[in-house]
Amino acid sequence: MFLAPLFLVGLLAIGVPIWLHRVARANPTQHPFASLMFLEASETQRTAKRTLRYWLLLALRILFLIALVLAFAGPLLTERAIPGSNANARLHAIVLDTSLSMQHGDRWKRALDEADAVLKSLGSADRVLIATAEGRRVAVVESSTPASAAGTVRGTLRALKPGIERLDYGLAMSTADNWLGSPRPPVVLHLISDLQQSAAPLRFADLEPPAQTQLVLHDVGNAAAENVFIQGAQLTTVDTRSLEVTVRGMAAKPQQRQVVLAIDGKEYGRRGIELPAGSVASPDSTVETEGGGDPGPDLGTQAAAATPSAKVLFSDLKLSAGSHRIEVSLEPTDALPQDDHFYAVLEHADPKALLIAPDPRADDVSYFASAIGSLAAPTLNVEERTTDAIGTGALTGFSLMVVADVGALSDIQAKRIKEYVAAGGSVLATLGTRTSIEPGALLEGWRISEPQQTVAAVGEIATTHPVLRDAGDWHSVRFFRHRAVQVGDGDKKLIEYEDGTPLLIERTIGAGHMLVLTAPVEREWNDLAIHPLFVRFIAEAARYLVRGDASAASTTVGSVVLTGLTAAGGGQIFDPRGERVLGLAQTAAADRLIPDQTGFYEIRGNDGVRWVAVNVDARESDLTPLPASFVQRWRAMQVRNSGPNVAPVAAVTAADAKPRSLGPAVLWLAAVLLLAELLLANRYLAIRRETPK
């Protein structure tokens, strides 16, 4: 095996010294002589000594070139190349669970003791492999090593630390064929773990170890382990100003904690909480699964459901519009402090709506104001203005703008609203009685006809649109007048009359959206205002248009986060410790991030700063061990696979061992050969000077 076999082409250079030696032999030095009378060509008459001397020099040169080429090619000595392996040798693969739960109490210390005990039990011909399992990967930290080098392996073990990610046993087992390597001797796979129930895979079959592998489970968990953790924190559905924190715990005694809420790094408030006792999991308390392929109901879900929880509400949060970093923590912390913190990013929009109408006493203004004001989520504060008052005061502070009659707007007013929409604003508008054929800048490109005094009914409805998902009642709305509207190319017709004339149109301007109802909400035109669906429609439209519905978002360690950074825009990501995550070469192409720390990651891109909250996986906090019956079935599964009839693999050594590079040794050899060649060639050069004896 070679690291860079392409360099072997350099062996062609051997031809150079061979050619040079031939040339040198064919071109001796020329001297004058009195007469060639007694001479004859005698080149071929060579003594063995001189021939040998040249051959020695030539051999040195060729060997030097070979050594130099090999040094560049990087020969690798694999274990396969080492003869003398024992047919009874076993590869003991020690897989250490380095998930978050292993940080609880003295589990890690016990895990190291177990690993040490395994090392002591190895036979002289055995080999050992050390791997860590965490998150979505199994990392081989010490490749196949002879048992005699146990000291090195112990040193490697001492350097290991548990992480903060979650382990899935199914992932570790299903990928074992890869990280154990092939071919390999019979393997004894030692899984040293706390055998956490939440680490069980969805499919029981995923736990099956590879063929000819004996699985030995080393349980270092503690069935009576206590842990209190924050399950999550989210805004309540009824009130986006209230944050609800869920705390779970397993403890033999009631637990009292202080839940501390910090917003943007400042403590906002704290609440006391008491968790009931008696929820420490027992290995046999969970429901046993049936069948070999599927463990049935999610064990983790069951355990979580059995774990007592308590909720704390932080209400009436006074948050300005924008992103807020929320950190919830428990005091005092317990034996697993990493899950006593919870991070979330709260996106909070300013819930204000502006209602614009030519006549504030008109009916449609009352209808709109009543409908919007009655919304619970999102809660919008309605401010009413006449069209004449649009010129005064900023528009950017409103999440939603309702325009009762687009035709009542002057050109300047229409342009202002258009700019508001283009900057990301939202508008719900109607075409009232004042709307003319040319509706102005806001509805540029539309052609609107005069109202027709004919009764019409709703035809096609785009029910896939978020606003109209529950829009069944539109067919019962009666329309006494309507007008034909020709819309632009980019506009979407969401509701049409039976004759195809659009009733509700979505128009996109820049970064904002508009919903345009082609009929005013007036009794002379239709009975929409008094129809039950009106409030629901206004609520859905407002929710859709505002989009800034307050929410608390977070992700977990090890999961993939889309950063939104592009190659063209570039950007930088800072981890919770404030250090740069991206190197110089990555700043232009880091559209994904896999966080490895908990806390807030700061993503700086073209669109400004964005925060990503990262938490530990709550499933790791559930320390409920696997049921004994489950473990028993797992062991039975591997016994079936590597049953007594399975013959040991013939003398094949562990080829997955890290190959040893012979490059440095070959380079030294090349240096020695070069020195010898120089000395020898220098000696011959002295002879070639043809000085008389």
Next chain:
Amino acid sequence: MSATALNRLLAPTTLAGLANLELVARTAVEGFLTGLHRSPHYGFSQEFKEYRAYVEGDDPRFVDWNVYARTERTYIRRYEGETNTRLMILLDASASMDYSSGGVSKLQYGKFLAAALAYLAARQHDPVGLIVFDEQIRQFRPATSRAGSLQSMIHTIDGVTAGRGTNLEDCFRSFGEHLKRRGLVAVISDLYCDPTAMSKAVQPLAYHGHDIMLFQLLDPRELKPDWRESVLLEDVETHKTLNVAPEYLAGEYRDRLDSHLASLRKAAADVGAHQLLIPTDEPLDRALRRYLLFREGRS
């Protein structure tokens, strides 16, 4: 001055440092003769003479008839100092002679030797001539003992430069045209040639009564190549190259060279010539001593 010190003075590298070739010749010869004076075996005097009884086969021209008239006995009268010998120096100036492995080149050494021989001969009033050749005869100076001719000859020797290839056999055939009178012929060359062909080329000279000395000059590296690695050797004459292993140079090459030298010695002996191999890092005195012995034997 001790003989060792004098020998050191005669070392080729020492001579190469001297200003001109005449000075080189004088230094070499005087130094050589000073050392020679101490030897009990060799003397050098023009006044020496001897009588010995005539034996059958002696040339009747050397019988002292005056002594015969008084004693009725025949005696041969000999005056050594009066027996002049014509010396002809044949200097090879081919490109291969210009080879040097770091010290004195073969051509330079040959020029030293030629100048020293000329000086030594002039001192004995022997007529001295010179032929410079490579593929063909480039320069010819007939033998003469006139006063002032030595300086002229040394000047000629000094001006010799390396030429192209060697054609020793053809040159030797041509020498016969220039060597009408008998005498001593000193050939200074590296003798990269076929010994048999050279023997055939030298034979007419020997038959003509010339006494021939072959001074074969070789660089130490030619005698003992010391490369420890494969080398590409380039022939300085033909510019051909050859890839040679050191094992070959240490083994096969030396065997071939030894065989070649032995063949040369045999070929020289066959025609009555004397061959002397001289490495270019060796002092001149051995060559001069051999010359004197040779001359003495001739006389």
